[in-house]
Amino acid sequence: GYGQPGSPQHLYAEYAVRGMPTSVPLVMAKGESAVVQEMLAGRISACFCSWAAVQTHVRSGALRILGVTGPVRSPLSPQVPTLQETGMEGYGALAWYGVMAPAKTPRAIVARLATELDSVTSERGVQAQLMAAGLTPVRDSPDAFATAIRSESVQWQVILRQAGPRSEP
Template identity: 45%
Template sequence: MPDRQRRLALAWLGVLPAMLTSPAHALLQGYPSQPLRLVVPAAEGSAFDALARALATQLQQQVGRDVGVEDRPAANGMAAGEAVARAPSDGHTLLLQQTTFVAQPALEPASYDPLRDFQPVAMVATLPLFLAVDARLPIYSITDLLAQARGESVTVNCGSDIVGTWSHLVAEQFVRDYAFHAPHVAVRGEAGLVQQILAGRMTTCFACYPSVAAAAANGQLRLLGVTGGARSRFAPAVPTLREGGLAGFDRSAWIGTFMPARTPRLLSMRAAAELRRAVASGDVPATLRAGGFEPEWDAPDTFAQAVRRDAAHWQGVIRQADLRLDSGE
């Protein structure tokens, strides 16, 4: 466990004795008193769904109650948020979401406010993105890529998944911050992005490790950098984007849990403690890494700070770029 996570875990363990005093003890004594719901804004069979099911299985073993996963991908995942916002504030319903959850209001209207209507419980993972380039091109570093992109002789386009996804927001910021002449190109699905590069129709893209691993291993893609504040264990030889000279990309997407805003704080704290155990237990770490996620727990207070910070940042990126879900950008 990294030092930061160890300090957070010890701090939260120190809170537990206070949670066992009356009337807190009375509130927690029978919790959970019924099956738990983990609502997911993704389709069954997706990497996000697999992450949720691994967590649910482990949580079920820990708390002795059934933990059901509900996939609600409709309305670009907003159906999941709507279901949890309307749920009883009794600590038995959790929403599993990622960074785009707090950026989405700038793209389309929603019936809920992700900051006002939800209480952050805990972060459970991060999702680093790799900047990959066609290995047939003489681009060996981020410096090389930027030089090509700013030149007039070669068209360098940067691709991502569809509008509003995590890879799209990162690519949009990259293209605009670093003055690419060619526009950002959105392609549905990261597998499609890689195929576009291999076919010579795209220069570079942002994608998670499972999407680029095979092509990088066989020499078809070159990995120039990775988002986040530290190198990824998936490819430790690949520098962070900051190491490569790019400012503003020192955060990977977070994956975290939320409860309805009016849920008693003690219940969300108890859930956070159980999630801390779950993230490090059983098959959960391996399942997360298979989907490109890095297991990483963060406590409610610091996770809430990240949620607010990323809401301001990514909504700003969306508004500055004048992005809309039907914009095709």
């Protein structure tokens, strides 16, 4: 299951079932907290959710993380394998947040913004707050970030076009 159409969790679920040899039904709930409640009630057997949505239930033992979507294990739960490690060959997807500027912003200003952002995100307190929210700061150059956005846009468009309609619980 997943919580909302077009969300990262929806995309990850579509990406996962696309590589499975048999058809796996995907169920859409009305938001991430709703899909967690469906899991807790036993009406669905697995879901794609953010760490923030499940962390209390994982800590209490009510839910168990089967795998993380990223290409490497998460520092939030290093004992949990990636989906690729569990047998989903080639799987690797991460949600990300980025800082952007208007397209015609001078390169010198973009470079300065990147430097200042690096400085802020390297502060111990900021890193602790990001980790508590389930986020891991990652640094890329502005050009690499732009390339990644273009590449991922194409990848997710293809996956969504191939996805069929989903049912709600």
